[in-house]
Amino acid sequence: MNKIQMVDLKGQYEKIKSDIDAGIQEVIDSTMFIKGSKVADFAKHLEKYLSVKHVVPVGNGTDALQIALMALELKPGDEVITPVFTFIATAEVIALMGLKPVFVDVDAATFNIDIASLEKAITPRTKAIIPVHLFGQNASMETILKIAAAHNLYVVEDACQSIGAEYVFSDGTTVKSGCMGDIGCTSFFPSKNLGCFGDGGALFTNNDELAEKIQSIANHGMKVRYYHDRVGVNSRLDSIQAAILDVKLRHLDGYTAARRNAAAFYDRALANHKDIILPVRAADTTHVFHQYTLRINGTKRDELKKYLESKEIPSMIYYPVPLHLQKAYQYLNYKEGDFPVSEYLSGNVLSLPMHTELTNQQLHYITTTILEFWD
C-alpha cells in the first residue's frame, strides 16, 4: 500500500502527465507567459462549465476576495458579515480594505454560516455578506440571497473550497457554487479541488458592469493601456497555470466523483459509532468534499490524531482557532464564548485524508485504524 497523504498531487499528475506537459511546453514555446491566449481560453472554458457570464482569472483566491470588495466600492467602516469558522483570508481582505469584519457563528451540522446569527448581525452599516462554502458544500444561498435582497446587501461568495458544487433552489433550478451572489471567488491553490501548480484564483459574475470593473481593478485600474481609471492592483493568473488548469478542468467532474466515492466509503465504514459524527450533507446542495471532516465527541480528538499519526495516517484540524480568537483580530473586541458552535468545532473537528487518488485499501486501513482507537 502506498503511503497515505492528505492530498496526493503526484498520483493525480501522473495520470494526465502527457497533456499537462504538452500544455506547459506550448506556453514555453510561445513565450506568452503573461496574458497569453491560454488564460483567455481557460476563462472561456470555465465560464461554460459554471454557466456563468464572466470568469476573471487572478493571482490567487485571497486577491479574488479583495478585488471583489474593491469592485463593490465599499467605504471605510462599512460592515461586512462573514462566518467566524473559516480560513483567515475571508476576514483578512475585509480588514485590509478598512472595512469592519462582523463575525457570525456557523451551523454545527453543515459548518456553514448560521442564518439566525446572520440576521441578528445586520445593522444599518452592513453592506455585504461573504458566505463561505466550507469544505465543499454550499451555504444556504436561497435564504442568504433573500436576506441580502431585503436589506440591500451585496453577496460575495467565498467558493474557494466548493468549485463544482451545485446549489438546488426550491423551484428546482441548480446553480454552480460561486455563481449565485453578486460575485463569486475561487482559488486554484494546488490542494484545492481544481488546483494549479502554483498560485491562482478567479472571480465569477453574471453582472457585465461588475465584470468590467473587476477586469480593470485586477489590471492596475486600466482598460486602455497606460490610462488608469481607478486605483487597482496587479493580480493575474499566468499562462502556464492556465494551461494546467485547462487540462484539469476537463477532469474536474471525475475528480469530484472520486472524492464523493471516498466520502461514501468513510460514511459506510464509520457509521453508527457513538463518538464519531459524520459530515452532514445538506439537502439543498451537492457536496464536492474539499474536506471530509468528522466531529469527535468528548475530548479525545487530539489523542485520536496522534494515534493515527503513529499509524502513518495524516489528518488535519481545519480550523484550530476561530477567527475571533486570533491575535490579529483582537481589536474587534470579541471574546471567548461569543461563538460557541465555532469554538466547539475548533476543539472537535478532524479532517481525514481526502483526494482523488485514495484506494479502497487505503480507505479500509484508515477507517479500521480509526475504529481500533476506541477498542
Ligand SMILES: *Cc1c(COP(=O)(O)O)cnc(C)c1O
Ligand atoms: C484557500 C482559501 C482562500 C484563499 O485562497 P488562496 O488562493 O490561498 O489565496 C480563501 N478562502 C478559503 C475558504 C480558502 O479555503
